[in-house]
Amino acid sequence: MNRSFWLALAVLAPSVFVVTSLAQADTLELKDGTVLKDCFVRDEAIRYLVWEKMGDVGTPNMKVVPRSQVKEWKKARDEAAWNAHPNLPDLSVTFIEINPKLAGLHGVINYEDVTGRPVPKGAKTMIDIGDRCWTEPEEIVKNLKLKYRPGEEITLTAHVMNVGFATAEPFDYVWMIDDAVLKRGKCTQSIKEMEEATFPLKYNWKEGMHSATFRIVTDQPEIATINNQATDALWAFSYSFVVSKGKDQVWHTVRSAVGTFSFEDYYRWHVDLMNTIFAGSIWPSAPQGIKARVRLDRIIYCDGDPADAQSALVQPDGLRYDQGNWTWGDSAEEIKTGKYQLPSFDWYTGTEWSLPHELGHQLGIADWYWIDYGGTEDHRWPDNGEIITHFELHPNQMMHWHGPNLHGEVDANYLNETWDKPRGYFADYYFAIPRENFIKVVDVNGIGVPYARIAIFQRGAEVDPAGAPIQDQGVTYFPIIEDGNFEKLASREPVIIGMTDSDGVMRLPNRPVTEVKTLNGYHRLPNPFGNMNVMGNRGELLVEVTRYNRPTYFMLEIYDYNVAWFRGQKDKFTMVLKTPYGSTSSPLAPTGVLAAPIENDRDHLRVTWSAPKVVREQQYLDRVIGYRVYRRIGSMTLNDRPWFAVATLGPNATEFIVDLKQMPEDIYWYSGTNRFAVSSLGELSMESELVEAPIPPVKR
Numbered sequence: 001m002n003r004s005f006w007l008a009l010a011v012l013a014p015s016v017f018v019v020t021s022l023a024q025a026d027t028l029e030l031k032d033g034t035v036l037k038d039c040f041v042r043d044e045a046i047r048y049l050v051w052e053k054m055g056d057v058g059t060p061n062m063k064v065v066p067r068s069q070v071k072e073w074k075k076a077r078d079e080a081a082w083n084a085h086p087n088l089p090d091l092s093v094t095f096i097e098i099n100p101k102l103a104g105l106h107g108v109i110n111y112e113d114v115t116g117r118p119v120p121k122g123a124k125t126m127i128d129i130g131d132r133c134w135t136e137p138e139e140i141v142k143n144l145k146l147k148y149r150p151g152e153e154i155t156l157t158a159h160v161m162n163v164g165f166a167t168a169e170p171f172d173y174v175w176m177i178d179d180a181v182l183k184r185g186k187c188t189q190s191i192k193e194m195e196e197a198t199f200p201l202k203y204n205w206k207e208g209m210h211s212a213t214f215r216i217v218t219d220q221p222e223i224a225t226i227n228n229q230a231t232d233a234l235w236a237f238s239y240s241f242v243v244s245k246g247k248d249q250v251w252h253t254v255r256s257a258v259g260t261f262s263f264e265d266y267y268r269w270h271v272d273l274m275n276t277i278f279a280g281s282i283w284p285s286a287p288q289g290i291k292a293r294v295r296l297d298r299i300i301y302c303d304g305d306p307a308d309a310q311s312a313l314v315q316p317d318g319l320r321y322d323q324g325n326w327t328w329g330d331s332a333e334e335i336k337t338g339k340y341q342l343p344s345f346d347w348y349t350g351t352e353w354s355l356p357h358e359l360g361h362q363l364g365i366a367d368w369y370w371i372d373y374g375g376t377e378d379h380r381w382p383d384n385g386e387i388i389t390h391f392e393l394h395p396n397q398m399m400h401w402h403g404p405n406l407h408g409e410v411d412a413n414y415l416n417e418t419w420d421k422p423r424g425y426f427a428d429y430y431f432a433i434p435r436e437n438f439i440k441v442v443d444v445n446g447i448g449v450p451y452a453r454i455a456i457f458q459r460g461a462e463v464d465p466a467g468a469p470i471q472d473q474g475v476t477y478f479p480i481i482e483d484g485n486f487e488k489l490a491s492r493e494p495v496i497i498g499m500t501d502s503d504g505v506m507r508l509p510n511r512p513v514t515e516v517k518t519l520n521g522y523h524r525l526p527n528p529f530g531n532m533n534v535m536g537n538r539g540e541l542l543v544e545v546t547r548y549n550r551p552t553y554f555m556l557e558i559y560d561y562n563v564a565w566f567r568g569q570k571d572k573f574t575m576v577l578k579t580p581y582g583s584t585s586s587p588l589a590p591t592g593v594l595a596a597p598i599e600n601d602r603d604h605l606r607v608t609w610s611a612p613k614v615v616r617e618q619q620y621l622d623r624v625i626g627y628r629v630y631r632r633i634g635s636m637t638l639n640d641r642p643w644f645a646v647a648t649l650g651p652n653a654t655e656f657i658v659d660l661k662q663m664p665e666d667i668y669w670y671s672g673t674n675r676f677a678v679s680s681l682g683e684l685s686m687e688s689e690l691v692e693a694p695i696p697p698v699k700r
């Protein structure tokens with residue numbers, strides 16, 4: 001250590017003392033009662049990373065706490081203390097660039113086809129193969145560089161930046177592939193604040209999943225040491241980032257959640273975080289998580305408008321040589337004045353959850369929230385007239401909500417099946433639908449409902465009034481208008497009608513499609529959804545089941561069909577729809593079911609009923625051994641938010657007080673309507689139909 005360092009430390013010491021004694025910091029409370037006070041926490045979805053004292057910030061000395069162990073994280077940071085500039089250097093490996101680069105297909109997958117077929121188009125190096133383009137896309141792109149050959153020489157270039165506030169001294173470095181050291185070297189020059197140096201490595205490409213590491217080896221004191229090494233998967237999808245020099249500089253003035261004063265470190269952390277989330281996205285059909293990885297291949301620092309620098313990434317052949325890009329736009333005001341804005345203190349000391357979501361789109365995965373469905377005037381619940389709605393089946397996933405979520409099962413499988421393919425296609429996994437599909441309508445006892453009438457309506461579709469109905473194995477479907485508009489509301493008329501057989505089963509017809517194959521290996525074939533487009537708009541079928549003059553509603557969502565495919569049900573998939581109907585062996589249902597508020601008690605409600613009238617003395621099927629009370633909340637369909645039992649009672653009960661505060665912690669998005677119902681229990685707990693208490697109509 002040199003003299004100037006000791007001087008710096010001497011100057012710093014009193015202020016450090018003040019910082020640790022007075023400054024506010026975070027509190028992390030664990031479920032086991034442990035409280036970590038005055039710590040510094042960052043959120044990585046499946047876990048929290050905790051520096052337990054200011055002196056640890058920026059070092060690998062951090063506690064890893066699984067999310068499930070945390071009760072509450074209170075962020076309370078003293079802005080001035082957190083952002084104080086230590087008079088130290090900070091060497092950071094900002095990114096590892098690989099050359100030559102592989103072609104990406106962003107901007108050159110064309111979706112203009114009226115039936116929503118994607119096709120590679122628009123780059124000079126692509127081959128025009130006429131109508132074969134729909135089914136032989138690999139012929140179109142066979143001149144593009146999409147892979148490295150085994151043994152091909154590539155160059156890895158590590159970019160090192162001093163993101164501290166004092167000049168960095170020379171240092172040693174190590175290049176590694178997996179655990180093997182390939183090269184040791186020395187940076188002999190000093191690196192000034194915000195200066196960059198680069199360190200190339202020649203490498204002969206090897207097939208398989210290998211990683212490259214660049215490590216700085218030095219004893220010199222630094223603001224942070226966690227940024228002294230970068231490890232990238234060589235099979236990872238490459239991102240390019242574009243940022244103006246002005247914005248990069250303003251990020252250098254503050255300390256981000258990562259503990260350093262660097263745009264590069266903060267956003268490189270988000271790329272690493274995506275890999276953490278990928279590894280953690282473990283599902284029945286993805287038991288090892290997602291094997292795809294992402295890496296930051298380069299940052300383009302621009303002088304002018306970042307949007308222009310982004311456009312300039314398209315090469316003369318019409319292609320961009322990355323698998324995704326993110327560009328930090330500058331406002332007109334920033335460009336004009338040269339004064340660049342930072343996000344809020346709370347923002348840059350937290351996780352920017354929108355980024356892993358948006359960078360997910362760059363990999364071809366779509367928003368699942370398009371499936372959330374507020375309904376239409378044409379389809380209403382018959383009891384109170386409110387509009388029938390639906391919420392995407394698994395909203396707590398990365399591509400539904402920005403937040404600390406995993407990627408869902410469909411996204412996980414898509415990335416696992418296509419990790420070595422160029423990016424640019426969008427959501428072609430929607431074509432992964434089992435070859436034969438059935439619905440099975442069951443009653444309250446799980447027994448098939450024979451001869452129920454089925455009418456199916458579709459989002460994003462409109463029945464063609466000029467089209468003739470088509471029969472397919474006893475089920476009728478109707479041609480729809482193919483005008484390229486997939487953003488229609490649910491069809492007023494059914495697209496499919498039919499009836500369940502004696503077992504309660506109905507086969508869904510495979511409606512015709514225009515055939516298309518994608519480079520990712522997906523193939524659109526006739527299926528119940530017809531011409532699914534890549535935005536998912538046609539991915540919902542509203543099923544009306546009618547038996548005993550009692551219509552009930554369900555939503556078939558493309559998500560379940562994709563999951564079935566990925567779980568291996570490629571030939572046949574059956575969706576079970578549970579109705580409130582009774583069985584042939586059911587006891588007689590209760591009568592006079594009512595639900596009434598209790599005066600001066602908003603938290604409870606009284607449900608009353610009468611025993612069924614005895615019509616067959618001593619008939620054992622009719623013997624009632626008890627009653628079950630049910631509740632249902634909201635306007636969503638019966639498979640979204642099903643009836644749930646609130647009580648099971650003996651045969652003499654005729655009322656039950658429901659505690660309205662007790663309910664599943666579910667998402668009741670569109671409506672809070674409460675419904676109540678009662679069933680009789682016969683011998684063997686065979687249930688009667690659910691008899692619903694009347695509810696007032698909704699105001700229109």
Ligand SMILES: [Zn+2]
Pocket residue numbers: 357358361366367
């Ligand atoms: Zn999105």
